[in-house]
Amino acid sequence: MSQAVAPRGLEGVVATTSGICWIDGDAGVLSYRGIDIHELAAKSTFEESTYLLWFGKLPTSAELADFKKTLAASRTMDASVVEFLKGLPKDANVMEVLRTTVSLLSITDADDVDSTHDANVRKSFRLTSQIAMIVAYFDRIRKGKAIVEPDMSLSHAGNFLYMLSGVKPIHEAERAFDVALILHADHELNASTFAARVIAATLSDVHSAITGAIGALKGPLHGGANEAVMKLLYQVDAAGADPVTYVRDLLARKEKISGFGHRVYKTEDPRATHLRRMSKDLGTAAGNAKWYEMSEKIEGFVKSEKKLNANVDFYSASTYTTLGIDMDLFTPIFAVSRISGWAAHVIEQHDNNRLIRPRADYTGPAYPAPYVPMDDRS
Numbered sequence: 001m002s003q004a005v006a007p008r009g010l011e012g013v014v015a016t017t018s019g020i021c022w023i024d025g026d027a028g029v030l031s032y033r034g035i036d037i038h039e040l041a042a043k044s045t046f047e048e049s050t051y052l053l054w055f056g057k058l059p060t061s062a063e064l065a066d067f068k069k070t071l072a073a074s075r076t077m078d079a080s081v082v083e084f085l086k087g088l089p090k091d092a093n094v095m096e097v098l099r100t101t102v103s104l105l106s107i108t109d110a111d112d113v114d115s116t117h118d119a120n121v122r123k124s125f126r127l128t129s130q131i132a133m134i135v136a137y138f139d140r141i142r143k144g145k146a147i148v149e150p151d152m153s154l155s156h157a158g159n160f161l162y163m164l165s166g167v168k169p170i171h172e173a174e175r176a177f178d179v180a181l182i183l184h185a186d187h188e189l190n191a192s193t194f195a196a197r198v199i200a201a202t203l204s205d206v207h208s209a210i211t212g213a214i215g216a217l218k219g220p221l222h223g224g225a226n227e228a229v230m231k232l233l234y235q236v237d238a239a240g241a242d243p244v245t246y247v248r249d250l251l252a253r254k255e256k257i258s259g260f261g262h263r264v265y266k267t268e269d270p271r272a273t274h275l276r277r278m279s280k281d282l283g284t285a286a287g288n289a290k291w292y293e294m295s296e297k298i299e300g301f302v303k304s305e306k307k308l309n310a311n312v313d314f315y316s317a318s319t320y321t322t323l324g325i326d327m328d329l330f331t332p333i334f335a336v337s338r339i340s341g342w343a344a345h346v347i348e349q350h351d352n353n354r355l356i357r358p359r360a361d362y363t364g365p366a367y368p369a370p371y372v373p374m375d376d377r378s
């Protein structure tokens, strides 16, 4: 091939145009449709931010009311899907459950393989509600508890916490979770979103694209890092170790510390600023700032030793733990939020599609290699 090979991992490669999310990695700026994430975290809701991502502008109050109504009305699931969840092994990996169930959902979806703009939007509403339902239903089922039916009067964040615990959340918990959902909603061409766009660009359907995206999010270099962070905190705690000594040993063994580093941000991830504060405030309010304090020590050390900043996954671990959420739900919860961004990108891709099909720089045996007869092979 005569063309230059793109950098490993496509670092710095601009692979598409998009009007959804703008990041300045050097300045630590993240914006949805140009609106700064700090402003959205302070003033918006998950529903409003999702409207912004999907429709490109902030909604009027009537549009927002309509949006919320449609999203709440989408909290339904075919009985066969609920039966499927009940039949799964109780110790199944929740991301695998989510990936497989989202794939199954397409079979019962009213729009199925219709990939027109309007059908894509309808499917996005349903998937946004249903991904949250799958996670909550399966968590209840695996714990031998009765499933909690959705409450259409609650917000997306409130309903999810309610379906998980069976108790209507207090305002502080609902707002903290809502902000976490806003912060995780979109992030330009991250690996799972890119995967979704590649799938959508074959003119395959929304469910196929989201199934692939969930598979990509699961990996520990991407969304799976939030669970890995909590595993580390539990390990330090169980060993009764000093967090800094523990992490220093990991680095000496050339291990990566989950929740640190980022392909795009060369400074503080603006989402980590909020999650750090939430972790501290929630921990202090609960009278248990242990996980926050441990995280803070690790952050200080990794920053000074490796010049690496905490990313979105680092403080979400202690935040979710303080909210009483199990560690293996952290990455599924990332999907509960990121479906909004994935959907926006799939809609944008279908609205102005061209197949995504790059080339590989071939490094195998020189052409033409001989086809050696079986008897002559060693």
Ligand SMILES: CC(=O)SCCNC(=O)CCNC(=O)[C@H](O)C(C)(C)COP(=O)(O)OP(=O)(O)OC[C@H]1O[C@@H](n2cnc3c(N)ncnc32)[C@H](O)[C@@H]1OP(=O)(O)O
Pocket (backbone or CB within 6 Å): 009, 190, 220, 221, 222, 223, 225, 255, 256, 257, 258, 259, 260, 261, 262, 263, 264, 306, 308, 311, 312, 313
């Ligand atoms: C929602 C998200 O997806 S946010 C990211 C979540 N992922 C994680 O937290 C996993 C830990 N972090 C990482 O693995 C990386 O920082 C990534 C995957 C996020 C970014 O990866 P890349 O841009 O490819 O950077 P890469 O992995 O090449 O790292 C560059 C250098 O920094 C080091 N480094 C990067 N992250 C870390 C880390 N978390 N701990 C220790 N060292 C690290 C690498 O070892 C490498 O060092 P070297 O040049 O001496 O070999």
Ligand SMILES: O=C([O-])CC(=O)C(=O)O
Pocket (backbone or CB within 6 Å): 186, 187, 189, 190, 191, 263, 264, 311, 312
């Ligand atoms: O953008 C990335 O590479 C990863 C990330 O932070 C995200 O998906 O939120």
